[in-house]
Amino acid sequence: xxxxxxxxxxxxxxxxxxxxxxxxxxxxxxxxxxxxxxxxxxxxxxxxxxxxxxxxxxxxxxxxxxxxxxxxxxxxxxxxxxxxxxxxxxxxxxxxxxxxxxxxxxxxxxxxxxxxxxxxxxxxxxxxxxxxxxxxxxxxxxxxxxxxxxxxxxxxxxxxxxxxxxxxxxxxxxxxxxxxxxxxxxxxxxxxxxxxxxxxxxxxxxxxxxxxxxxxxxxxxxxxxxxxxxxxxxxxxxxxxxxxxxxxxxxxxxxxxxxxxxxxxxxxxxxxxxxxxxxxxxxxxxxxxxxxxxxxxxxxxxxxxxxxxxxxxxxxxxxxxxxxxxxxxxxxxxxxxxxxxxxxxxxxxxxxxxxxxxxxxxxxxxxxxxxxxxxxxxxxxxxxxxxxxxxxxxxxxxxxxxxxxxxxxxxxxxxxxxxxxxxxxxxxxxxxxxxxxxxxxxxxxxxxxxxxxxxxxxxxxxxxxxxx
Amino acid sequence: xxxxxxxxxxxxxxxxxxxxxxxxxxxxxxxxxxxxxxxxxxxxxxxxxxxx
Numbered sequence: 001x002x003x004x005x006x007x008x009x010x011x012x013x014x015x016x017x018x019x020x021x022x023x024x025x026x027x028x029x030x031x032x033x034x035x036x037x038x039x040x041x042x043x044x045x046x047x048x049x050x051x052x053x054x055x056x057x058x059x060x061x062x063x064x065x066x067x068x069x070x071x072x073x074x075x076x077x078x079x080x081x082x083x084x085x086x087x088x089x090x091x092x093x094x095x096x097x098x099x100x101x102x103x104x105x106x107x108x109x110x111x112x113x114x115x116x117x118x119x120x121x122x123x124x125x126x127x128x129x130x131x132x133x134x135x136x137x138x139x140x141x142x143x144x145x146x147x148x149x150x151x152x153x154x155x156x157x158x159x160x161x162x163x164x165x166x167x168x169x170x171x172x173x174x175x176x177x178x179x180x181x182x183x184x185x186x187x188x189x190x191x192x193x194x195x196x197x198x199x200x201x202x203x204x205x206x207x208x209x210x211x212x213x214x215x216x217x218x219x220x221x222x223x224x225x226x227x228x229x230x231x232x233x234x235x236x237x238x239x240x241x242x243x244x245x246x247x248x249x250x251x252x253x254x255x256x257x258x259x260x261x262x263x264x265x266x267x268x269x270x271x272x273x274x275x276x277x278x279x280x281x282x283x284x285x286x287x288x289x290x291x292x293x294x295x296x297x298x299x300x301x302x303x304x305x306x307x308x309x310x311x312x313x314x315x316x317x318x319x320x321x322x323x324x325x326x327x328x329x330x331x332x333x334x335x336x337x338x339x340x341x342x343x344x345x346x347x348x349x350x351x352x353x354x355x356x357x358x359x360x361x362x363x364x365x366x367x368x369x370x371x372x373x374x375x376x377x378x379x380x381x382x383x384x385x386x387x388x389x390x391x392x393x394x395x396x397x398x399x400x401x402x403x404x405x406x407x408x409x410x411x412x413x414x415x416x417x418x419x420x421x422x423x424x425x426x427x428x429x430x431x432x433x434x435x436x437x438x439x440x441x442x443x444x445x446x447x448x449x450x451x452x453x454x455x456x457x458x459x460x461x462x463x464x465x466x467x468x
Numbered sequence: 469x470x471x472x473x474x475x476x477x478x479x480x481x482x483x484x485x486x487x488x489x490x491x492x493x494x495x496x497x498x499x500x501x502x503x504x505x506x507x508x509x510x511x512x513x514x515x516x517x518x519x520x
Contacts, residue, residue: 024478033471065471076481077474083481097494114502148491148512154501186497210499253499281499327499330508333476337509338487342480346496346504364496410480411507413495419503434503442507453475 004082007041008407009034012447013312015454018078019446021407025077026333028450032057032065040079046070089343089393095384096143097150097347099354099365100135102127102158102165108190108232111223112259112285112293118156120356120369126161127357132168134378135355140179141382149176152186154354154365159193169205186210190224191236199243207251211240214256215268215282222261223293241276249278253327259285259293263302266309273317273324281327284437286366286419295433304440311444315451328441331411333449342397345413349375349392353384363392366418392417395427402430412438489513
């Protein structure tokens with residue numbers, strides 16, 4: 001086999017799953033099919049296979065399975081060729097999404113915060129209305145013909161600057177209308193200032209909201225602490241619940257971070273589901289390896305097991321009143337993003353920038369404060385560094401050796417640039433631990449899709465047999 | 469088919485020609501902010517087509 005073809009075969013919950021990487025087709029195969037695909041992958045010719053498997057399976061079975069596989073290959077659904085070799089992303093110079101760091105200060109002191117209690121290693125402070133408005137002007141000026149533009153209000157804790165958030169939303173809506181743009185807003189908050197006024201506002205304005213809570217009280221309160229050292233769980237849970245129920249569980253994520261302290265994070269997921277949350281995201285902590293809570297290679301087998309538990313639990317509750325969404329298991333295999341989106345990855349530095357309270361621009365929120373990545377200053381002009389743009393444009397999955405040959409590349413889009421830089425000092429070398437977790441999550445997500453497909457097929461066949 | 473069940477009929481290759489409108493949500497804005505995932509993003513064009 002050649003032509004850059006790539007498959008990924010794995011077993012999940014008793015199923016043999018084969019992903020054809022280039023087409024994105026996912027197959028569930030029986031044992032003869034699995035063995036034949038395995039031989040073809042090793043380079044066996046089609047006509048060598050019946051003799052190779054003689055005595056293992058009946059000849060008729062081998063012939064049937066081979067014919068099915070041949071049909072898939074002819075339809076470019078198995079061992080399909082790489083059609084992206086040499087493809088390069090064209091520079092469009094369209095920035096349509098920004099992360100506004102409304103506050104480089106925080107009302108919490110979470111141990112693992114990558115923002116250093118909100119200041120990102122710099123001065124504490126709030127974004128002024130003038131800077132925030134310039135950020136809106138920047139998006140309008142630099143988003144070309146794109147209609148949909150995005151602002152994520154981020155921090156530190158952005159609700160420390162709620163007044164400017166509201167003014168910015170009004171300004172963006174007004175300026176957006178004039179320019180034919182539609183702004184969508186996200187707020188990422190630790191929830192401490194989520195009072196009724198804020199809740200009503202976020203619902204009225206159609207915000208997507210990302211709220212932080214790590215799970216069980218002892219897990220959350222160990223790391224997500226208030227300034228006085230006490231935990232945040234007791235004050236957050238009732239507020240979060242009333243908020244998500246008030247918006248009928250639409251457009252939010254309850255986002256937790258797991259660390260080496262809670263390697264049994266399946267228990268945290270279950271806890272959040274039992275509390276009544278339905279949109280959940282649990283993310284591995286990003287931390288220097290010497291931190292006591294940092295995740296390390298030796299934790300991986302346990303972390304993998306946790307994802308397997310979550311996948312089983314997801315299926316168990318699927319279709320019930322307790323159905324939940326787990327961010328990393330959400331996959332639409334037939335109608336997901338186009339290949340250009342998959343190549344572009346997160347979009348940092350190319351369609352997405354972050355802006356500090358001072359108006360300084362960076363490729364994304366995790367680069368804020370790193371001077372070598374400073375891309376502009378909206379208080380001076382509405383331009384950005386085209387060399388850095390070009391640098392980020394070039395770092396795609398075709399140009400990163402580890403990504404080019406990885407089966408997961410069209411699902412992760414090449415991983416997090418900031419993690420690559422932090423751990424390897426090189427945008428072209430992805431953060432391996434993150435990659436391995438991502439691959440496990442994907443295997444579970446694809447496995448869930450396969451099981452849902454088979455369940456559906458089985459139910460349909462039962463229905464059909466009941467019909468007179 | 470008896471030995472192989474294909475659970476999806478993706479159209480990734482043709483999306484190279486037809487995709488790339490860029491109107492979808494920027495992936496890191498959604499829920500993670502720390503680990504990149506692209507495959508779980510929704511296509512804005514398709515959701516618009518479905519509403520028609």
